[in-house]
Each structure stands twice: as C-alpha cells, then as structure tokens.
Amino acid sequence: MRRDRFAIAGISILLLSLANASVHAASANAQRSQASPPMQTPPGQSNVLTATVWTGPYGNYINGPFTHVTICQPGTDSCQTIGGILIDTGSSGLRIFNQAKRLTLPSVTTAKGEPIAECVAFGTLSTWGRVAFADVKLGGEPTIPSMPIQVINAGYGVVPAICRSGPPLALSPGQIGYNGILGVGLWGADCGGACATLGPQNPSMYFACGPLGCRLTPMAEAAQVQNPVALLPEDNDGVVLKLPLIPFLGAPSVSGKLVLGINTRGNNKLGDASIFLADDLGNIATTFNNRTIDGFVDSGSNALFFNASIPQCDPTLAAGFYCPSDLMVLGAINTGRNGSATGPVAFSVANAVGLAATGNKAFYDVAGTFGAPFFDFGLPFFYGRNVYTGIDGVTTPGAAAGPYFAY
Amino acid sequence: MTRLQNISIAVILLSLVCARPQAANAALGGSAGSVASDAQILGAVAITHFSAAASNAPSLNVYAVERLTMPSGIKVNEYVGADGRVFAVSWRGMRPPDLAVLMGAYFRQYRDAAEAGGLTALGVHHASVRASDVAVETAGHMRDMWGRAWLPAMLPPAVDEQEIR
Numbered sequence: 360m361r362r363d364r365f366a367i368a369g370i371s372i373l374l375l376s377l378a379n380a381s382v383h384a385a386s387a388n389a390q391r392s393q394a395s396p397p398m399q400t401p402p403g404q405s406n407v408l409t410a411t412v413w414t415g416p417y418g419n420y421i422n423g424p425f426t427h428v429t430i431c432q433p434g435t436d437s438c439q440t441i442g443g444i445l446i447d448t449g450s451s452g453l454r455i456f457n458q459a460k461r462l463t464l465p466s467v468t469t470a471k472g473e474p475i476a477e478c479v480a481f482g483t484l485s486t487w488g489r490v491a492f493a494d495v496k497l498g499g500e501p502t503i504p505s506m507p508i509q510v511i512n513a514g515y516g517v518v519p520a521i522c523r524s525g526p527p528l529a530l531s532p533g534q535i536g537y538n539g540i541l542g543v544g545l546w547g548a549d550c551g552g553a554c555a556t557l558g559p560q561n562p563s564m565y566f567a568c569g570p571l572g573c574r575l576t577p578m579a580e581a582a583q584v585q586n587p588v589a590l591l592p593e594d595n596d597g598v599v600l601k602l603p604l605i606p607f608l609g610a611p612s613v614s615g616k617l618v619l620g621i622n623t624r625g626n627n628k629l630g631d632a633s634i635f636l637a638d639d640l641g642n643i644a645t646t647f648n649n650r651t652i653d654g655f656v657d658s659g660s661n662a663l664f665f666n667a668s669i670p671q672c673d674p675t676l677a678a679g680f681y682c683p684s685d686l687m688v689l690g691a692i693n694t695g696r697n698g699s700a701t702g703p704v705a706f707s708v709a710n711a712v713g714l715a716a717t718g719n720k721a722f723y724d725v726a727g728t729f730g731a732p733f734f735d736f737g738l739p740f741f742y743g744r745n746v747y748t749g750i751d752g753v754t755t756p757g758a759a760a761g762p763y764f765a766y
Numbered sequence: 767m768t769r770l771q772n773i774s775i776a777v778i779l780l781s782l783v784c785a786r787p788q789a790a791n792a793a794l795g796g797s798a799g800s801v802a803s804d805a806q807i808l809g810a811v812a813i814t815h816f817s818a819a820a821s822n823a824p825s826l827n828v829y830a831v832e833r834l835t836m837p838s839g840i841k842v843n844e845y846v847g848a849d850g851r852v853f854a855v856s857w858r859g860m861r862p863p864d865l866a867v868l869m870g871a872y873f874r875q876y877r878d879a880a881e882a883g884g885l886t887a888l889g890v891h892h893a894s895v896r897a898s899d900v901a902v903e904t905a906g907h908m909r910d911m912w913g914r915a916w917l918p919a920m921l922p923p924a925v926d927e928q929e930i931r
Contacts, residue, residue, distance in 0.1 A: 422889070445890065449907035482890060483889065524864045524873070527881050550909075559836075559838055562838055640909055641908070641909055657907055660889045679894025733906070735891065738889070
C-alpha cells in the first residue's frame, strides 16, 4: 500500500511536543480540570472506566489515553473526582499532582512518624513527592480503603540528590499534560522486593523525611505505592484496554474503555487472545529485522519506539520521530517467556510531522527511534485491539498467572 | 551492527570500601581516566573492557567500551575514542544511575533542554532530547530503565550513533 507524501510546507507550529502550549496551559489547570468528558458507569459495567484519547486537560497531548479516578480522605465522604489521568500500563501505582488535588491526605510514615516520600524515574521525567493514604474508587468498583498513592510535588521537602540527577522532575500538570498517572501495569507494588531492605540492590526510591532532610528508607512491598487494580476485591488480576480502529490520518479523539479484571466477567474475557508471559523485568521477546530484542506493551508511550533505518524527522520539529516520505508497513514477531505464545505483529509508520500537522490527537502509525535493544509497543499498538495486562503473581481464571501481556 | 571484540574481559574488583567520593570528574567528554573516577563515585563493583570496531569500518578498532556494573545491577557503558576521550555513555537498570556524575557539565544542558522542550513530547516512557552539545535518550518501563547520552561532535568517524546502546 502506498500513500502520497504529506504536504508539510508552511506549517510553523506543528510540534508533537507543543512546548509553548504547555507553558500557557499551566496557569489554567485548576479551571480546566473539569473540561474532560464526563464519567459514566453503565449499569452492570461497574468494572469499566472510560478511556478517552484526546488532547488531555491541557490541550497538548498526542496519543494519551485518559480516564477519571475518585479519591477520598480515608474513611470519609470527602471525595474528589479527578479527570485527565493518564492510563499507563507501563508503570504501577496511582500518582496525582498536588496541584490537581483539593483533599488533605494523611502521609504514609515510618514507625517514628516521619513522612515517606518517593522518587520514581520514568523514561521522560521523574516524579517526587510524599506517599499518602487515600480511599480510591475506580469506576463502579467497591472503594479501595486507605491505599498508598504518590502525591507528585517537586516542592516537597528537600529533594534528595539522586532524585535531582535523573530525568527532570515533573513540576505541574500543565507542564506535563495530565493531572496524574493511573499505573495499571504488570506489578502490584511499584518497586517490589528491591526496595524492601536497604542494601546494594536498593534502587533509591523511598525516603523518610525528617528535620535533617530525606534519607533512604526500606519500604515493605505492601506499603509501597500500589497498582490499585491489584487491591480490588474482585477483578484484581489485570486490565483490558479496548480502543477502536482509527483512520490513517488519525482522529481528534477516540472513545474506548479500560475494563478491570481479566476473565472475571463477561466484558473482560480473554477470548482468543494469546498470552505472552513476561520475564522478571517485564519484557517479552520481539524479533525485528532478524534480531531478537526485549519488547514491552505500554499505553503510556505515545508512539511505537524501535530502532530501524527509517528517515528521522527534523529534530527541531519532532526529535527522535520517524518521518518516512511514504507510509511503511512493517512486521515483527513477539514471543512470550517459556514459549508461552508466539506470533507476528504488523504495524505502520507514517510521517510524524505530517500526522501532527493534521491537528488530530490519536494516531496508529506514529513511531520513533529507540537506540536500545528494545521494542516499545506504545499506544498505536492498542488501536483496534483488546490489550490485556496481567498482574504479577495473580492468576487469571482459566488462564495463566501474570506478569503477562495478551492480545 | 556493533562488533564487540572481546579482547580481554578483565574484571577488576575495585576495593572502594574506604574510598571517599570526590568532586564529579565527568566521564562524558572527559579523559579515559575519568571512567575510574566515575566507577568510584558510582560505587561500581566491576569494570569490563571491550574493544569495538565501527560497523562502517570494521578493520579499525576505533573505540573501547568500559562497562561498569553497580551493586544495584545497573550497568553503565562508557565509550572511549582513540583520542582517549569519552564520547558516549549508556545505562540500563532498575533506575538510571547518577546522570549528574555520568554527564558532568552536560547534565545541566540536558535538563534545561528537556524542560524547555516540553515533557509531553513522547509520553511518560520515552524522551529524545537534543541540546546544543549533547544528545540524550531516556526510556523504559517500571523496573527496567535505559538511556544513553552522546556528544555528536565527538563521535569518531565511521561510528554510527546506533552503536551506542
């Protein structure tokens, strides 16, 4: 299939990054947090959250699947529903910007009463802020009582040096383009056993903050920031993200569903999806261009990222994205751990600058470079599929235990 | 792509128990000697040495790769050109290593460029940052993070940036 080259001349503001828009939007975040589509829980679908790909609450996001989450002060009716929360199958844990939150939430503390703060390095940024207890309500599911979430706040306490020496700290919703992250990935706890004790294996994520600053502290897995889905009484084995097919040149918005649980109800059946078991790091094997590398499936990556000899875009317009003159259709082969499944995947790459110039916000064919031996199946992979993310150590009824991806 | 000729896997266990961290002597752009300094500051337990040939000029051994392994399991590769200068670094682990140490003077450039460029460019899991003197990619998912930084002006001839991994 051949498509004509995009016309890209005369376009002065077509950045995928939309840096200027993010600056202006920052001042308006409180007013605009209600601007996202309203939440509805259809009858009998208490495990369904809306998943809407749109500009996001700050008007600057491409291929971002957003939903709503309700948090409450533990044990009270004092609650707040927050929209513009990014659905992220590449991380675990609920993280909400301090600026988007009205409630006063109690800190998780050490035995001595010192507040716990966390530093999490994502690919693009780092989140710093205290860990707090909140009652969390997802769709029409029973409220999860008093679970640890992160309150993203770069101004909290004195940021430890190790947290200032990674990707830049997330400062505000307007800067980042969303009010929080709903991490519904492979893990029940964000760090896992490595953070449970001090020692050389500890990746320096959890800190106890006292009068002399914040120092590294051990954090038991159950006390860490949790994937809320893993704490549900039922529907706790993972999630299904369902997004429809979209046109070649994209769509301004896309309405889909985040369904909680896998094979626990009629609306989250695995059906004929294949289960690709992931390894201890959360990867499957992806064979592309005759090389087998680590692959992962991630709704929080807004493009497909892989290494190929495809012309890159002008770095001043879209650094790191591919800009082929014609639409390319490529293939890879995914294989799960222990040969759990194997099969081909077809995907498309179009000119990212041309796509952005359409003004649309959802694209199935935007891709970028990944220098590492990794293949990142970002959001474009999700359109037209039901993509399942199975949580580590939890058995899906009639199927396998996570960690796995299935589609 | 990259041909790693494993000439001597000299694994050097560093006795650093009593070592006191010194002011950052940045590896990126610094001398080959700064690799040892980085290893010390980052607390590396092993250094493995490779000699590599550029994919476009396989007859030439144009650079060396020093692989530092941290007790946390983080691995850092430092790429040293024939001129004895570190022209690139890469890493992989549960979290990034101390990039202020690894990138030295270039770290601030990276941070400023990343913030100025808007952090929404690539979602939460992948960033490609081009500052005036340094290019940086950071990516990965929870519990498996990866990145690389290189100085385009110092990339040896015939070495493709895709060899930095």
